[in-house]
Amino acid sequence: MTIPVLVADDEMMIRAGVRAILASDPEIEVVAEAADGRAAVDLARAHRPRVALLDIRMPRLDGLTAAAEIRRLVPETAVLMLTTFGEDDYIGRALGDGVSGFLLKSGDPRELVAGIRAAASGAAYLSPPVARRVIDLNGGRMARRPAARLRTAGLTEREREVLALVGAGLSNAEIAARLFLVEGTVKSYLSSIFVRLEVRNRVQAAIVAHEAGLVPGA
Structure with a gap:
């Protein structure tokens, strides 16, 4: 099944580059392009894409405001944010806004395809450099790790396994297959994890997984 993407x-060159990268995957189709946040919202309503890939800084309506509007008006559309290392304040704001993840503009092109696929399947995706930067912004990896491990200590072994896979960018279906569970059980585990960790969404849970060292290579 094709994944329609907005x-x-x-920047026209960025859009052209993104379009060229996504064209390498026959299951991903760019159905609309926008040069500003307001147009992005209007096109999302018109095309109802599975994933909207938004630059954080755009004219008329910034990416975060556009993301919130798209999530409100077209809730079935997952939103990924394109960011740079100079946009730390924006990243912090977006963590609580229900976005599905962050991709670094200067990152590996393969991450773009992986991020689109993850968001389309309902998973969170954090470009590894962005994940490290978010942790650093919140006080540094080594300083945060004890607190994160304390937060996850109250989880059951299975919940920790599920959380680690969320941090690795797996969808509910992929987690279910990996752990030999039904998808409804995974959803139940996630609901419990969100409550126990006091997080609002998968991206926030994924950050905790990275901070706690549950994700291989984190």
Whole structure:
């Protein structure tokens, strides 16, 4: 099944580059492009893409405001944010806004395809450099790790396994297959994890997984 994608960035060269990268995957189709946040919202309503890839900084409506509007008006559309290392404040704001993840503009092109696929399947995706940067912004990896491990200590072994796979960017279906569970059981585990960790969404849970060292290579 094709994954319809909306790409929004005010730089034509960035949009062209993203389109070229996504064209390498026959299951991903760019159905609309926007040069500003307002157009992105309007096109999302018109095309109802599975994933909207938004630059954080755009004219008329910034990416975060556009993301919130798209999530409100087209809730079935997952939103990924394109970011740079100079946009730390925006990243912090977006963590609580229900976005599905962050991709670094200067990152590996393979991460773009992986991120689109993850978001389309309902998973969270954090470009590894962005995940490390978010942790650093919150006080540093080594300083945060004891607190994160304390937060996850109250989870059951299975919940920790599920959380680690969320941090690795797996969808509910993929987690279920990996752990030999039914998808409904995974959803139940996630609901419990969110409550226990006091997080609002998969991206926030994924950050805790990275901070706690549950994700291989984190």
